[in-house]
Amino acid sequence: MIKLIRGFRDILPGDVELWQDIEAKARVLLENFGFREIRLPIMESTDLFSRGIGTDTDIVEKEMYSFPDSKGRGQTLRPEATASVVRAYIEHGFAGSDPVQKFYTIGPMFRHERPQKGRYRQFYQINAEMYGVASPLADVQIMYMLHLFFTGLSVPDVVTHVNSLGCPECRPKFRDALTAFVSDKTDRLCSDCQRRAKTNPLRVIDCKVPGCKEAVEGAPSIQDHLCQDCREHFEAVIKGLDNLSVPYEINPRLVRGLDYYTRTTFEVQTSLLGAQNAVAGGGRYDGLVKILEGKDTPAIGFAIGFDRLAALLGAEEKDFTVPPPLFVAALGAEAQKIAFDWLCAFNAKGLRAEMDYEGKSLKSQMKQANRFRVGHVLILGETELQNNKAVLRNMDTKEQVEVALDGLVDQVIALINQG
RNA sequence: GUGGGUGUAGCUCAGUUGGUUAGAGCGCCUGGUUGUGGCCCAGGAGGCCGAGGGUUCAAGUCCCUUCACUCACCCCA
Numbered sequence: 001m002i003k004l005i006r007g008f009r010d011i012l013p014g015d016v017e018l019w020q021d022i023e024a025k026a027r028v029l030l031e032n033f034g035f036r037e038i039r040l041p042i043m044e045s046t047d048l049f050s051r052g053i054g055t056d057t058d059i060v061e062k063e064m065y066s067f068p069d070s071k072g073r074g075q076t077l078r079p080e081a082t083a084s085v086v087r088a089y090i091e092h093g094f095a096g097s098d099p100v101q102k103f104y105t106i107g108p109m110f111r112h113e114r115p116q117k118g119r120y121r122q123f124y125q126i127n128a129e130m131y132g133v134a135s136p137l138a139d140v141q142i143m144y145m146l147h148l149f150f151t152g153l154s155v156p157d158v159v160t161h162v163n164s165l166g167c168p169e170c171r172p173k174f175r176d177a178l179t180a181f182v183s184d185k186t187d188r189l190c191s192d193c194q195r196r197a198k199t200n201p202l203r204v205i206d207c208k209v210p211g212c213k214e215a216v217e218g219a220p221s222i223q224d225h226l227c228q229d230c231r232e233h234f235e236a237v238i239k240g241l242d243n244l245s246v247p248y249e250i251n252p253r254l255v256r257g258l259d260y261y262t263r264t265t266f267e268v269q270t271s272l273l274g275a276q277n278a279v280a281g282g283g284r285y286d287g288l289v290k291i292l293e294g295k296d297t298p299a300i301g302f303a304i305g306f307d308r309l310a311a312l313l314g315a316e317e318k319d320f321t322v323p324p325p326l327f328v329a330a331l332g333a334e335a336q337k338i339a340f341d342w343l344c345a346f347n348a349k350g351l352r353a354e355m356d357y358e359g360k361s362l363k364s365q366m367k368q369a370n371r372f373r374v375g376h377v378l379i380l381g382e383t384e385l386q387n388n389k390a391v392l393r394n395m396d397t398k399e400q401v402e403v404a405l406d407g408l409v410d411q412v413i414a415l416i417n418q419g
Numbered sequence: 420g421u422g423g424g425u426g427u428a429g430c431u432c433a434g435u436u437g438g439u440u441a442g443a444g445c446g447c448c449u450g451g452u453u454g455u456g457g458c459c460c461a462g463g464a465g466g467c468c469g470a471g472g473g474u475u476c477a478a479g480u481c482c483c484u485u486c487a488c489u490c491a492c493c494c495c496a
């Protein structure tokens with residue numbers, strides 16, 4: 001048997017209804033906030049990601065699905081969406097018409113990691129990106145929107161963590177301070193952190209190993225190293241969140257794995273998904289457009305982990321199938337012909353109806369109708385043909401009413417719609 | 420890439436110190452009702468016991484290898 005490749009998954013009927021519901025709500029919300037959909041390819045030049053995300057990141061170092069095309073040019077299944085949106089923003093000259101643009105996009109991302117709970121090699125994201133606004137109002141609006149989305153879906157157990165990572169002015173200073181702090185403690189750190197102390201000291205203060213936690217107690221905080229502008233920006237964001245009553249926790253140790261983030265970063269976390277606690281994450285990336293050879297443009301955005309969100313919302317219920325309202329049961333070849341015509345008419349008129357195509361016994365058809373969890377069964381046999389009246393059975397109350405064959409389809413639709 | 424756990428029917432799982440045709444519940448099909456679902460009863464279909472090799476008179480069971488799933492590390496959505 002040919003099976004799914006590792007880390008990939010099927011989203012089956014019964015679950016997919018939940019996904020559709022989430023997606024529909026996301027679209028309404030995003031569009032109400034002025035975000036417009038942009039549909040992008042899932043494959044891009046490898047350079048886009050290595051330059052955009054940063055060559056030292058885990059994503060670029062070891063997680064990308066990259067392979068050469070027939071002429072040897074590197075191409076990659078996108079590991080995230082932001083770089084692609086920026087590419088499109090630059091390539092189509094949006095900055096020339098109006099630098100302020102808001103986009104959203106929904107689709108699959110690919111990362112070659114070891115799969116585990118809440119982590120797949122193909123996973124889905126809902127992304128929102130906003131360009132051309134340096135004001136903290138953009139940060140506030142983005143986070144407010146995210147907050148509305150999660151509360152609107154009644155997502156259980158989520159907390160939004162906020163931090164500022166500073167800018168190219170102040171972050172290096174913080175990094176230096178941190179490196180200095182960590183360098184004389186390397187012997188107390190785990191092997192991973194000894195490596196990270198050089199490559200990415202920010203990660204060390206985020207380490208969960210008890211020895212490391214102890215060693216980094218009293219480490220310098222980014223919050224104490226922000227430059228004047230970054231500090232004011234962060235304070236304005238926090239004030240804005242308070243104004244709109246958006247709950248949050250300031251988390252000075254919130255570090256993000258992509259190089260392009262500046263200033264505001266945030267992550268929506270849950271404790272219900274095992275080790276993968278981030279349901280959504282994002283932040284400001286004021287330098288990225290320029291890095292990718294566009295005009296220097298501030299930007300901010302977020303990604304919602306669709307798979308994880310669906311897991312949170314689907315934890316209780318298992319089957320999101322919506323039952324059809326009607327099943328058409330026919331007895332005998334003559335009746336089946338007519339029943340099939342009705343079926344087609346019901347479907348064409350927007351009433352979801354089902355029938356048995358095999359000429360099974362009435363009992364068997366009733367069982368099937370019951371399995372569909374339909375509200376009504378329309379029965380047509382020889383008796384009904386003779387009387388020119390079919391029988392409409394309410395499956396909950398067991399009440400049966402006769403419906404004249406003449407004009408039956410509309411009559412049945414009316415009966416079902418009135419309950 | 421590194422560890423732990425698990426692989427037996429469509430699903431959830433039993434399967435004794437190795438012992439004949441491998442079981443249950445749910446689901447599915449048929450019947451009990453010459454035309455009425457859920458409950459009940461009876462019957463039925465459905466398994467290369469993850470794969471390969473080894474030990475043995477004999478392997479679902481013991482050994483080795485491998486693959487898959489899963490959880491965790493790392494990192495992130």
